[in-house]
Amino acid sequence: MIPLDSTDKALLSYLQHNSKQTNKELSNKLNLSVTAVYERIKKLEREGVIQKYIALVEPEKVDLELLVFCQIKLTQHSREYLTKFESEVTQLTEVLECFHVSGEYDYLLKVLVKDMEHFRMFMVSKLTTLQHIGSTQSSFSINKVKNTTVLTLS
Amino acid sequence: MIPLDSTDKALLSYLQHNSKQTNKELSNKLNLSVTAVYERIKKLEREGVIQKYIALVEPEKVDLELLVFCQIKLTQHSREYLTKFESEVTQLTEVLECFHVSGEYDYLLKVLVKDMEHFRMFMVSKLTTLQHIGSTQSSFSINKVKNTTVLTLS
DNA sequence: GTTTAGACAGAAAATATTTCTAAAATAGCT
């Protein structure tokens, strides 16, 4: 496990909220020199603590308004069936997340589409055509209460 | 709705995967001048299509190994109870996501913690102490099949 | 046919990143 001091944690918090801050701005907030900030960031990148830097796109602005959580049961649970299903579901661009989970259902998917009609098409022509699918259960997001990518480091 | 041409969509795709590319690199990929790339990005930022730029932290590298999905029922569904619950759950740093959803349960939470012992403490001393909580049902992530922030624009 | 607005390219200016050198702080060892 990579040891992080409180400066690293503060730095990661800043970068998780806004990665476009300059090293000078960060150096002020952290009371460090620009080079010290630079070296710390490079180290965190090298170690893989910082996975990558990305732009977040606002779903509503690109006409993706309907978020659905789909729970899925497979018909069988052989290794072959699982890997087949997983590789197929990964290909679906509407599926943002897919986790193999414990409990009554095997998988939990987060699906983002334009509207109900697109979700219907997604279900009919994509999800339910996957091999070895048993039953599915969909839950629609009524309201986004919290949605963050920020991991709190303690 | 903001009209996006195919160049905008390609640009957004690049930035959603890696926002640290220089405008020169992007200009090569898009066959544009640096200025054209610059202006397009500024427009997308102005319009709010690009929400923000962030660093993604690898959970395993910071010792957050257990991902749990919690479904929650409230005891009542008055406006007062909902907003109270929502403001309290938003405060919990272990809760990365919380959606008000349709179906048997009212809320779906994505919770990230170090291990089972930390999850137990989260349940006992945080989640189940929230006001108006009825029943909860937890599902543990066995395997991360897919987990992306990239929205596919068509 | 002229005008106007938007997108684009290239150059210049302003900023930021990255490298380099050396000093300070830290950790490990005797």
Added chain:
DNA sequence: AGCTATTTTAGAAATATTTTCTGTCTAAAC
């Protein structure tokens, strides 16, 4: 504690990038 090796840090200099500016081109409107 005292010494040494290693890491972290700061400041300056070198690179690279972003941002601004100017002018051209194109397409749509009049």
